[in-house]
Amino acid sequence: MFLGLLSLLCGYVILVCQPYEYILKFKTTFTEGGEIFQLWEKPEVNLYLKVYLFNITNHEEFLDGRESKLRFQQVGPYVYREFFSHNNIVFNNNGTLSSIPSHPLQYMPEMSNGTEEDLLILPNIALFSITNVMRDASYISRWGLNMLIRQTDTRPLVQMTAHEFMFGYESTLVTLGNHLMPSWIKFDKLGLIDRMYDFDGDFETIYTGKTDIRLTGLIEKYNGDVNLPQWSGKCANVQGASDGVKFPSYIQPNDTLLFFRKSLCRSERMIHVGEKFINGLHTYQFTFMENEFDNGAVNPENKCFCRKGRCLKSGLLDVTDCYYGFPIALSYPHFYQSDPSLLEVLEGLEPKKELHESYFFIQPKSGLPVDLAFRFQINMALQDIGHMERMEKFINFTFPMLWFEIGMYELPYSLNMRFWFYLSVLPVAEEVTTYLLFLFGAVLLIWSVVKILSYQVKESPTDWLETEMERRRHRAKNDKLTGWKEKEMDTYNSFLTPDDANLTMTVQ
Secondary structure (H helix, E strand, O other), X not given: OHHHHHHHHHHHHXXXXXXXXXXXXXXXXXXXXXHHXXXXXXXXXXXXXXXXXXXXXXXHHHHOOOOOXXXXXXXXXXXXXXXXXXXXXXXXOOOEEXXXXXXXXXXXXXXXXXXXXXXXXXXXXXXHHXXXXXXXXXXXXXXXXXXXXXXXXXXXXXXXXXXXHHXXXXXXXXXXXXXXXXXXOXXXXXXXXXXXXXXXXXXXXXXXXXXXXXXXXXXXXXXXXXXXXXXXXHHHEOOOOEOOOOXXXXXXXXXXXXXXXXXXXXXXXXXXXXXXXXXXXXXXXXXXXXXXXXXXXOOHHHHHHOEOOEOOOOOOEEOHHHXXXXXXXXXXXXXXXXXXXXXXXXXXXXXXXXXXXXXXXXXXXXXXXXXXEEEEEEEEEOOOOOOOOOXXXXXOOEEEEEEEEEEEOOOOHHHHHHHHHHHHHHHHHHHHHHHHHHHHHHHHHHHHHHHHHHHHHHOOHHHHHHHHHHHHHHHHHHHHHHHHHHHHHHHHHHOOOHHHHHHHHHHX
Protein backbone atom coordinates (compact mmCIF):
# COMPACT_ATOMS: atom_id res chain seq x y z
CA MET A 1 0.00 0.00 0.00
CA PHE A 2 2.90 2.31 0.80
CA LEU A 3 4.52 1.65 -2.60
CA GLY A 4 1.19 2.23 -4.33
CA LEU A 5 0.68 5.59 -2.65
CA LEU A 6 4.28 6.56 -3.41
CA SER A 7 3.84 5.70 -7.12
CA LEU A 8 0.64 7.75 -7.34
CA LEU A 9 2.37 10.67 -5.65
CA CYS A 10 5.33 10.52 -8.07
CA GLY A 11 2.98 10.36 -11.07
CA TYR A 12 1.04 13.36 -9.75
CA VAL A 13 4.26 15.36 -9.22
CA ILE A 14 5.42 14.66 -12.80
CA LEU A 15 1.98 15.53 -14.17
CA VAL A 16 1.82 18.86 -12.33
CA CYS A 17 5.47 19.96 -12.41
CA GLN A 18 6.21 18.72 -15.97
CA PRO A 19 10.00 18.35 -15.57
CA TYR A 20 10.45 17.94 -19.33
CA GLU A 21 9.05 21.41 -19.96
CA TYR A 22 11.33 22.82 -17.29
CA ILE A 23 14.39 21.16 -18.86
CA LEU A 24 13.39 22.31 -22.37
CA LYS A 25 12.93 25.91 -21.22
CA PHE A 26 16.26 25.76 -19.42
CA LYS A 27 18.01 24.51 -22.58
CA THR A 28 16.21 26.96 -24.88
CA THR A 29 17.09 30.07 -22.88
CA PHE A 30 20.30 31.69 -24.12
CA THR A 31 23.05 31.48 -21.50
CA GLU A 32 26.81 31.44 -21.87
CA GLY A 33 27.77 27.88 -22.77
CA GLY A 34 24.13 26.83 -23.25
CA GLU A 35 23.48 24.19 -25.89
CA ILE A 36 20.86 26.07 -27.93
CA PHE A 37 22.82 29.30 -27.55
CA GLN A 38 25.93 27.70 -29.04
CA LEU A 39 23.91 26.42 -31.98
CA TRP A 40 22.57 29.94 -32.53
CA GLU A 41 25.99 31.55 -32.12
CA LYS A 42 27.53 29.38 -34.83
CA PRO A 43 24.93 27.14 -36.50
CA GLU A 44 26.16 23.61 -37.21
CA VAL A 45 24.21 23.45 -40.46
CA ASN A 46 24.94 23.64 -44.16
CA LEU A 47 23.47 26.94 -45.34
CA TYR A 48 23.66 27.63 -49.08
CA LEU A 49 23.15 30.63 -51.33
CA LYS A 50 22.02 29.74 -54.85
CA VAL A 51 22.15 32.54 -57.42
CA TYR A 52 20.38 32.44 -60.80
CA LEU A 53 21.29 35.08 -63.39
CA PHE A 54 19.28 36.24 -66.42
CA ASN A 55 21.36 36.18 -69.59
CA ILE A 56 19.95 38.46 -72.33
CA THR A 57 19.90 36.54 -75.63
CA ASN A 58 18.70 39.25 -78.06
CA HIS A 59 20.31 42.48 -76.87
CA GLU A 60 21.43 43.61 -80.35
CA GLU A 61 18.02 42.94 -81.93
CA PHE A 62 16.27 44.81 -79.11
CA LEU A 63 18.58 47.84 -79.13
CA ASP A 64 18.41 48.34 -82.92
CA GLY A 65 14.62 47.93 -82.94
CA ARG A 66 14.28 44.60 -84.72
CA GLU A 67 12.58 43.05 -81.68
CA SER A 68 10.30 44.75 -79.19
CA LYS A 69 10.83 42.47 -76.18
CA LEU A 70 13.95 41.44 -74.34
CA ARG A 71 14.48 37.69 -74.05
CA PHE A 72 15.99 36.33 -70.87
CA GLN A 73 17.62 32.95 -70.31
CA GLN A 74 18.03 31.75 -66.73
CA VAL A 75 21.52 30.41 -66.00
CA GLY A 76 22.95 28.85 -62.88
CA PRO A 77 22.65 28.23 -60.06
CA TYR A 78 25.98 29.50 -58.82
CA VAL A 79 26.17 27.99 -55.35
CA TYR A 80 27.94 29.40 -52.30
CA ARG A 81 28.08 28.12 -48.77
CA GLU A 82 27.25 30.75 -46.18
CA PHE A 83 29.10 30.48 -42.86
CA PHE A 84 26.59 32.41 -40.79
CA SER A 85 27.68 33.31 -37.26
CA HIS A 86 27.05 35.83 -34.47
CA ASN A 87 30.25 37.41 -33.16
CA ASN A 88 31.40 39.70 -30.33
CA ILE A 89 28.50 38.62 -28.13
CA VAL A 90 27.82 40.60 -24.96
CA PHE A 91 25.06 39.63 -22.50
CA ASN A 92 23.02 42.57 -21.25
CA ASN A 93 21.17 42.96 -17.95
CA ASN A 94 17.70 43.32 -19.49
CA GLY A 95 17.27 39.82 -20.92
CA THR A 96 19.03 40.58 -24.23
CA LEU A 97 22.43 40.15 -25.81
CA SER A 98 24.29 42.18 -28.43
CA SER A 99 26.10 40.63 -31.39
CA ILE A 100 27.58 41.40 -34.79
CA PRO A 101 26.30 39.20 -37.65
CA SER A 102 28.77 37.69 -40.09
CA HIS A 103 27.95 36.04 -43.44
CA PRO A 104 31.12 35.00 -45.31
CA LEU A 105 30.61 33.03 -48.53
CA GLN A 106 32.55 30.17 -50.09
CA TYR A 107 32.06 29.19 -53.73
CA MET A 108 30.98 25.56 -54.24
CA PRO A 109 31.91 24.67 -57.85
CA GLU A 110 30.84 21.02 -57.50
CA MET A 111 27.28 22.11 -56.69
CA SER A 112 27.08 24.85 -59.34
CA ASN A 113 25.68 24.64 -62.84
CA GLY A 114 28.33 26.59 -64.71
CA THR A 115 31.35 28.52 -63.49
CA GLU A 116 31.93 32.03 -62.19
CA GLU A 117 33.77 32.76 -65.45
CA ASP A 118 30.69 32.24 -67.63
CA LEU A 119 30.37 35.17 -70.08
CA LEU A 120 26.87 36.64 -70.13
CA ILE A 121 25.05 39.67 -71.51
CA LEU A 122 23.75 41.54 -68.49
CA PRO A 123 22.43 45.00 -67.60
CA ASN A 124 24.97 47.69 -66.78
CA ILE A 125 23.87 48.36 -63.21
CA ALA A 126 26.01 51.46 -62.85
CA LEU A 127 24.58 53.15 -65.97
CA PHE A 128 20.96 52.36 -65.14
CA SER A 129 21.39 53.43 -61.53
CA ILE A 130 23.11 56.75 -62.15
CA THR A 131 20.84 57.79 -65.03
CA ASN A 132 17.79 56.98 -62.90
CA VAL A 133 19.19 59.00 -59.97
CA MET A 134 20.05 61.95 -62.24
CA ARG A 135 16.79 61.93 -64.24
CA ASP A 136 15.42 65.01 -62.44
CA ALA A 137 18.72 66.86 -62.09
CA SER A 138 19.33 70.21 -63.72
CA TYR A 139 19.85 70.40 -67.46
CA ILE A 140 23.55 71.20 -67.00
CA SER A 141 24.09 68.16 -64.75
CA ARG A 142 22.24 65.88 -67.13
CA TRP A 143 24.14 67.28 -70.09
CA GLY A 144 27.44 66.57 -68.32
CA LEU A 145 26.41 63.00 -67.51
CA ASN A 146 25.23 62.37 -71.08
CA MET A 147 28.51 63.71 -72.38
CA LEU A 148 30.41 61.36 -70.05
CA ILE A 149 28.35 58.39 -71.24
CA ARG A 150 29.16 59.16 -74.86
CA GLN A 151 32.83 59.82 -74.19
CA THR A 152 33.31 56.55 -72.31
CA ASP A 153 31.05 54.63 -74.73
CA THR A 154 29.10 53.21 -71.81
CA ARG A 155 26.37 50.84 -72.98
CA PRO A 156 23.23 49.66 -71.15
CA LEU A 157 23.71 45.94 -71.93
CA VAL A 158 27.25 44.62 -71.65
CA GLN A 159 29.17 41.37 -71.57
CA MET A 160 30.76 40.35 -68.28
CA THR A 161 31.45 37.26 -66.23
CA ALA A 162 29.00 35.91 -63.71
CA HIS A 163 31.47 36.67 -60.92
CA GLU A 164 31.83 40.30 -61.99
CA PHE A 165 28.09 40.83 -62.04
CA MET A 166 27.64 39.25 -58.60
CA PHE A 167 30.72 40.51 -56.77
CA GLY A 168 31.81 43.64 -58.56
CA TYR A 169 32.96 44.97 -61.91
CA GLU A 170 34.87 48.13 -62.66
CA SER A 171 32.91 50.99 -64.16
CA THR A 172 34.01 54.50 -65.00
CA LEU A 173 30.77 55.86 -63.59
CA VAL A 174 31.14 53.98 -60.29
CA THR A 175 34.79 55.02 -59.96
CA LEU A 176 33.85 58.63 -60.65
CA GLY A 177 31.04 58.49 -58.11
CA ASN A 178 33.36 56.93 -55.54
CA HIS A 179 35.83 59.82 -55.93
CA LEU A 180 33.33 62.68 -56.21
CA MET A 181 30.68 61.43 -53.74
CA PRO A 182 32.40 59.00 -51.31
CA SER A 183 29.64 59.44 -48.72
CA TRP A 184 27.13 58.08 -51.26
CA ILE A 185 29.13 55.48 -53.22
CA LYS A 186 31.57 53.92 -50.74
CA PHE A 187 32.84 51.28 -53.15
CA ASP A 188 34.80 51.34 -56.40
CA LYS A 189 33.25 48.14 -57.79
CA LEU A 190 29.57 47.33 -58.09
CA GLY A 191 28.17 43.80 -57.70
CA LEU A 192 24.70 42.82 -56.55
CA ILE A 193 25.61 39.93 -54.23
CA ASP A 194 28.54 41.92 -52.89
CA ARG A 195 26.17 44.78 -51.95
CA MET A 196 23.53 42.38 -50.66
CA TYR A 197 26.06 40.86 -48.27
CA ASP A 198 27.42 44.17 -47.04
CA PHE A 199 26.99 43.88 -43.25
CA ASP A 200 29.84 46.22 -42.41
CA GLY A 201 29.06 48.15 -39.24
CA ASP A 202 25.80 46.32 -38.49
CA PHE A 203 24.94 45.04 -35.02
CA GLU A 204 21.83 43.57 -33.46
CA THR A 205 20.24 43.04 -30.05
CA ILE A 206 18.65 39.63 -29.45
CA TYR A 207 16.26 38.38 -26.77
CA THR A 208 17.78 35.66 -24.56
CA GLY A 209 14.40 34.33 -23.40
CA LYS A 210 15.13 35.13 -19.76
CA THR A 211 11.99 37.27 -19.45
CA ASP A 212 9.86 35.47 -22.07
CA ILE A 213 10.89 32.05 -23.37
CA ARG A 214 8.92 32.51 -26.59
CA LEU A 215 11.17 35.41 -27.63
CA THR A 216 14.45 33.49 -27.40
CA GLY A 217 16.65 34.24 -30.42
CA LEU A 218 14.41 36.95 -31.89
CA ILE A 219 15.54 40.46 -32.75
CA GLU A 220 14.88 43.20 -30.23
CA LYS A 221 16.75 45.94 -32.14
CA TYR A 222 18.72 46.18 -35.36
CA ASN A 223 21.48 48.79 -35.41
CA GLY A 224 20.16 50.14 -32.13
CA ASP A 225 16.51 50.65 -33.15
CA VAL A 226 13.32 48.61 -33.21
CA ASN A 227 12.46 50.30 -36.53
CA LEU A 228 14.28 50.44 -39.85
CA PRO A 229 15.11 54.00 -40.95
CA GLN A 230 13.85 53.43 -44.51
CA TRP A 231 10.18 53.13 -43.53
CA SER A 232 7.57 54.60 -41.23
CA GLY A 233 4.78 53.14 -39.11
CA LYS A 234 4.27 49.39 -38.99
CA CYS A 235 6.38 48.88 -42.10
CA ALA A 236 9.52 49.86 -40.18
CA ASN A 237 9.22 47.32 -37.36
CA VAL A 238 11.78 44.52 -36.96
CA GLN A 239 11.21 43.84 -33.26
CA GLY A 240 10.29 40.19 -32.71
CA ALA A 241 11.56 39.10 -36.13
CA SER A 242 13.78 36.08 -36.76
CA ASP A 243 16.93 36.07 -38.86
CA GLY A 244 16.23 32.45 -39.80
CA VAL A 245 18.46 30.75 -37.21
CA LYS A 246 15.89 30.60 -34.41
CA PHE A 247 12.14 31.27 -34.61
CA PRO A 248 9.78 31.77 -31.63
CA SER A 249 9.51 28.93 -29.14
CA TYR A 250 6.15 27.25 -28.45
CA ILE A 251 4.64 28.25 -31.79
CA GLN A 252 0.88 27.89 -32.16
CA PRO A 253 -0.76 27.11 -35.54
CA ASN A 254 -2.50 30.50 -35.68
CA ASP A 255 0.68 32.50 -34.91
CA THR A 256 2.02 35.01 -37.43
CA LEU A 257 5.83 34.99 -37.51
CA LEU A 258 8.21 37.70 -38.68
CA PHE A 259 11.29 37.08 -40.83
CA PHE A 260 14.02 39.67 -41.37
CA ARG A 261 17.10 39.72 -43.51
CA LYS A 262 19.01 42.91 -44.24
CA SER A 263 18.94 42.28 -47.97
CA LEU A 264 15.11 42.32 -47.83
CA CYS A 265 15.09 45.78 -46.25
CA ARG A 266 12.03 44.85 -44.18
CA SER A 267 10.48 42.15 -42.01
CA GLU A 268 8.01 39.84 -43.72
CA ARG A 269 5.04 38.10 -42.16
CA MET A 270 4.70 34.33 -42.31
CA ILE A 271 1.63 32.17 -41.80
CA HIS A 272 1.08 28.50 -40.99
CA VAL A 273 0.03 26.40 -44.01
CA GLY A 274 0.61 22.79 -42.95
CA GLU A 275 2.41 20.19 -40.83
CA LYS A 276 4.95 17.52 -41.66
CA PHE A 277 7.26 15.00 -39.97
CA ILE A 278 10.84 15.39 -41.22
CA ASN A 279 13.35 12.77 -40.07
CA GLY A 280 11.29 12.07 -36.96
CA LEU A 281 10.73 15.73 -36.04
CA HIS A 282 7.25 17.24 -36.03
CA THR A 283 7.27 20.55 -37.91
CA TYR A 284 4.92 23.35 -38.89
CA GLN A 285 5.15 24.64 -42.44
CA PHE A 286 5.11 28.41 -42.87
CA THR A 287 5.23 30.61 -45.95
CA PHE A 288 5.01 34.33 -46.59
CA MET A 289 1.57 35.87 -46.23
CA GLU A 290 -0.39 36.36 -49.44
CA ASN A 291 -0.12 39.86 -50.93
CA GLU A 292 2.87 40.58 -48.69
CA PHE A 293 4.45 42.54 -51.57
CA ASP A 294 1.25 44.40 -52.30
CA ASN A 295 1.74 48.17 -51.98
CA GLY A 296 -1.64 49.05 -50.55
CA ALA A 297 -4.00 48.16 -53.40
CA VAL A 298 -5.16 44.96 -51.67
CA ASN A 299 -3.66 45.30 -48.20
CA PRO A 300 -3.98 48.90 -46.91
CA GLU A 301 -1.38 48.22 -44.18
CA ASN A 302 1.28 47.98 -46.88
CA LYS A 303 0.70 51.55 -48.07
CA CYS A 304 3.70 52.64 -45.99
CA PHE A 305 5.96 50.70 -48.36
CA CYS A 306 5.27 53.28 -51.08
CA ARG A 307 8.52 55.24 -51.15
CA LYS A 308 7.96 58.99 -51.11
CA GLY A 309 4.31 58.41 -52.04
CA ARG A 310 5.19 56.51 -55.21
CA CYS A 311 3.81 52.96 -55.26
CA LEU A 312 5.34 50.34 -57.51
CA LYS A 313 3.24 47.67 -59.16
CA SER A 314 1.88 44.89 -57.00
CA GLY A 315 4.57 42.33 -56.26
CA LEU A 316 7.42 44.86 -56.18
CA LEU A 317 9.04 46.33 -53.07
CA ASP A 318 10.98 49.56 -53.56
CA VAL A 319 14.24 49.10 -51.62
CA THR A 320 16.06 52.07 -53.18
CA ASP A 321 16.98 53.45 -49.75
CA CYS A 322 18.65 50.18 -48.76
CA TYR A 323 20.79 50.03 -51.91
CA TYR A 324 22.58 53.39 -52.02
CA GLY A 325 19.79 55.16 -53.91
CA PHE A 326 19.92 52.71 -56.82
CA PRO A 327 16.44 51.88 -58.22
CA ILE A 328 16.35 48.35 -56.80
CA ALA A 329 13.03 46.57 -56.32
CA LEU A 330 12.50 43.15 -54.78
CA SER A 331 9.98 40.60 -55.94
CA TYR A 332 9.49 36.89 -55.79
CA PRO A 333 11.43 34.93 -58.47
CA HIS A 334 10.15 35.22 -62.05
CA PHE A 335 7.64 37.82 -60.77
CA TYR A 336 5.69 35.10 -58.97
CA GLN A 337 2.51 36.60 -57.44
CA SER A 338 3.26 39.94 -59.12
CA ASP A 339 1.34 42.22 -61.48
CA PRO A 340 0.93 40.28 -64.79
CA SER A 341 2.00 43.37 -66.78
CA LEU A 342 5.58 42.83 -65.58
CA LEU A 343 5.77 39.63 -67.65
CA GLU A 344 4.04 41.04 -70.72
CA VAL A 345 6.99 43.23 -71.77
CA LEU A 346 9.63 40.50 -71.71
CA GLU A 347 10.15 36.84 -72.55
CA GLY A 348 11.75 33.88 -70.78
CA LEU A 349 10.33 34.12 -67.27
CA GLU A 350 7.84 31.48 -66.07
CA PRO A 351 6.69 31.75 -62.45
CA LYS A 352 5.99 28.41 -60.74
CA LYS A 353 4.86 27.94 -57.16
CA GLU A 354 6.97 24.85 -56.47
CA LEU A 355 10.14 26.55 -57.70
CA HIS A 356 9.66 30.15 -56.64
CA GLU A 357 7.66 30.14 -53.39
CA SER A 358 9.51 30.34 -50.08
CA TYR A 359 8.91 27.77 -47.36
CA PHE A 360 9.92 27.23 -43.73
CA PHE A 361 9.55 23.95 -41.80
CA ILE A 362 9.95 24.80 -38.11
CA GLN A 363 9.86 22.57 -35.04
CA PRO A 364 7.19 24.42 -33.03
CA LYS A 365 8.36 23.82 -29.44
CA SER A 366 12.00 24.76 -29.90
CA GLY A 367 11.53 27.19 -32.80
CA LEU A 368 14.42 25.56 -34.69
CA PRO A 369 14.19 25.40 -38.49
CA VAL A 370 14.47 21.90 -39.94
CA ASP A 371 14.16 22.76 -43.64
CA LEU A 372 13.84 26.21 -45.19
CA ALA A 373 14.37 28.16 -48.39
CA PHE A 374 13.55 31.82 -48.92
CA ARG A 375 13.60 33.07 -52.50
CA PHE A 376 13.67 36.60 -53.85
CA GLN A 377 14.47 38.38 -57.07
CA ILE A 378 16.44 41.61 -57.48
CA ASN A 379 15.14 43.95 -60.17
CA MET A 380 15.77 47.46 -61.38
CA ALA A 381 12.54 49.47 -61.41
CA LEU A 382 13.44 52.28 -63.81
CA GLN A 383 11.40 55.45 -64.15
CA ASP A 384 11.14 57.97 -66.99
CA ILE A 385 14.77 58.05 -68.13
CA GLY A 386 14.09 58.43 -71.86
CA HIS A 387 15.85 61.82 -71.95
CA MET A 388 19.10 60.26 -70.68
CA GLU A 389 21.74 59.07 -73.14
CA ARG A 390 21.04 55.58 -74.57
CA MET A 391 18.10 55.00 -72.19
CA GLU A 392 15.18 55.69 -74.54
CA LYS A 393 14.20 51.98 -74.76
CA PHE A 394 14.02 51.48 -71.00
CA ILE A 395 11.39 54.01 -69.94
CA ASN A 396 9.48 52.69 -66.88
CA PHE A 397 10.98 49.26 -67.46
CA THR A 398 11.39 46.70 -64.65
CA PHE A 399 14.59 44.82 -65.31
CA PRO A 400 15.01 41.31 -63.76
CA MET A 401 18.69 40.90 -62.88
CA LEU A 402 18.99 37.82 -60.67
CA TRP A 403 17.13 35.76 -58.14
CA PHE A 404 18.55 33.96 -55.16
CA GLU A 405 17.62 31.17 -52.79
CA ILE A 406 19.10 30.92 -49.32
CA GLY A 407 18.37 27.48 -47.99
CA MET A 408 19.11 24.98 -45.24
CA TYR A 409 17.62 21.72 -46.51
CA GLU A 410 18.31 19.28 -43.69
CA LEU A 411 19.90 19.10 -40.27
CA PRO A 412 23.18 17.21 -39.92
CA TYR A 413 22.55 13.64 -38.77
CA SER A 414 24.07 14.09 -35.30
CA LEU A 415 22.10 17.29 -34.71
CA ASN A 416 18.88 15.76 -36.01
CA MET A 417 19.25 12.72 -33.73
CA ARG A 418 19.99 14.94 -30.75
CA PHE A 419 16.86 17.02 -31.27
CA TRP A 420 14.81 13.96 -32.13
CA PHE A 421 15.73 12.62 -28.68
CA TYR A 422 15.04 15.97 -26.98
CA LEU A 423 11.84 16.84 -28.80
CA SER A 424 10.28 13.49 -29.69
CA VAL A 425 11.56 10.84 -27.28
CA LEU A 426 11.76 12.70 -23.96
CA PRO A 427 8.18 14.08 -23.94
CA VAL A 428 6.81 10.63 -24.81
CA ALA A 429 9.02 9.05 -22.15
CA GLU A 430 7.70 11.52 -19.57
CA GLU A 431 4.10 10.78 -20.53
CA VAL A 432 4.62 7.01 -20.51
CA THR A 433 6.38 7.22 -17.14
CA THR A 434 3.46 9.20 -15.70
CA TYR A 435 0.91 6.64 -16.91
CA LEU A 436 3.03 3.72 -15.68
CA LEU A 437 3.38 5.28 -12.23
CA PHE A 438 -0.37 5.82 -12.00
CA LEU A 439 -1.03 2.28 -13.25
CA PHE A 440 1.56 0.70 -10.93
CA GLY A 441 0.24 2.68 -7.97
CA ALA A 442 -3.35 1.74 -8.69
CA VAL A 443 -2.46 -1.95 -9.09
CA LEU A 444 -0.56 -1.99 -5.79
CA LEU A 445 -3.38 -0.28 -3.93
CA ILE A 446 -6.01 -2.61 -5.37
CA TRP A 447 -3.82 -5.64 -4.61
CA SER A 448 -3.27 -4.53 -1.00
CA VAL A 449 -6.99 -3.91 -0.46
CA VAL A 450 -7.85 -7.30 -1.97
CA LYS A 451 -5.31 -9.01 0.31
CA ILE A 452 -6.79 -7.33 3.39
CA LEU A 453 -10.33 -8.26 2.43
CA SER A 454 -9.41 -11.84 1.58
CA TYR A 455 -7.61 -12.25 4.93
CA GLN A 456 -10.63 -10.99 6.83
CA VAL A 457 -12.93 -13.35 4.93
CA LYS A 458 -10.68 -16.33 5.61
CA GLU A 459 -10.30 -15.50 9.33
CA SER A 460 -13.85 -14.54 10.46
CA PRO A 461 -14.31 -12.76 13.86
CA THR A 462 -15.93 -15.87 15.48
CA ASP A 463 -13.09 -18.13 14.43
CA TRP A 464 -10.60 -15.68 15.68
CA LEU A 465 -12.35 -15.38 19.07
CA GLU A 466 -12.48 -19.16 19.58
CA THR A 467 -8.87 -19.51 18.60
CA GLU A 468 -7.84 -16.77 20.97
CA MET A 469 -9.83 -18.32 23.89
CA GLU A 470 -8.33 -21.75 23.28
CA ARG A 471 -4.87 -20.18 23.25
CA ARG A 472 -5.55 -18.53 26.63
CA ARG A 473 -6.93 -21.77 28.19
CA HIS A 474 -3.86 -23.62 27.05
CA ARG A 475 -1.61 -20.95 28.50
CA ALA A 476 -3.48 -20.99 31.85
CA LYS A 477 -3.22 -24.79 32.02
CA ASN A 478 0.50 -24.62 31.38
CA ASP A 479 0.92 -21.91 33.97
CA LYS A 480 -1.06 -24.03 36.54
CA LEU A 481 0.97 -27.14 35.82
CA THR A 482 4.22 -25.25 36.14
CA GLY A 483 3.16 -23.69 39.42
CA TRP A 484 2.16 -27.10 40.91
CA LYS A 485 5.51 -28.63 40.02
CA GLU A 486 7.40 -25.76 41.59
CA LYS A 487 5.30 -26.02 44.77
CA GLU A 488 5.89 -29.78 44.98
CA MET A 489 9.64 -29.26 44.64
CA ASP A 490 9.65 -26.69 47.41
CA THR A 491 7.76 -29.13 49.72
CA TYR A 492 10.17 -31.94 48.91
CA ASN A 493 13.16 -29.74 49.64
CA SER A 494 11.75 -28.73 53.02
CA PHE A 495 11.93 -32.38 54.31
CA LEU A 496 15.58 -32.75 53.51
CA THR A 497 18.36 -32.21 56.08
CA PRO A 498 20.94 -29.63 55.20
CA ASP A 499 23.43 -32.35 54.33
CA ASP A 500 20.85 -34.09 52.13
CA ALA A 501 20.05 -30.87 50.50
CA ASN A 502 23.66 -30.19 49.72
CA LEU A 503 24.01 -33.72 48.39
CA THR A 504 20.95 -33.29 46.26
CA MET A 505 22.27 -30.03 44.85
CA THR A 506 25.62 -31.71 44.24
CA VAL A 507 23.97 -34.55 42.37
CA GLN A 508 21.94 -32.13 40.44
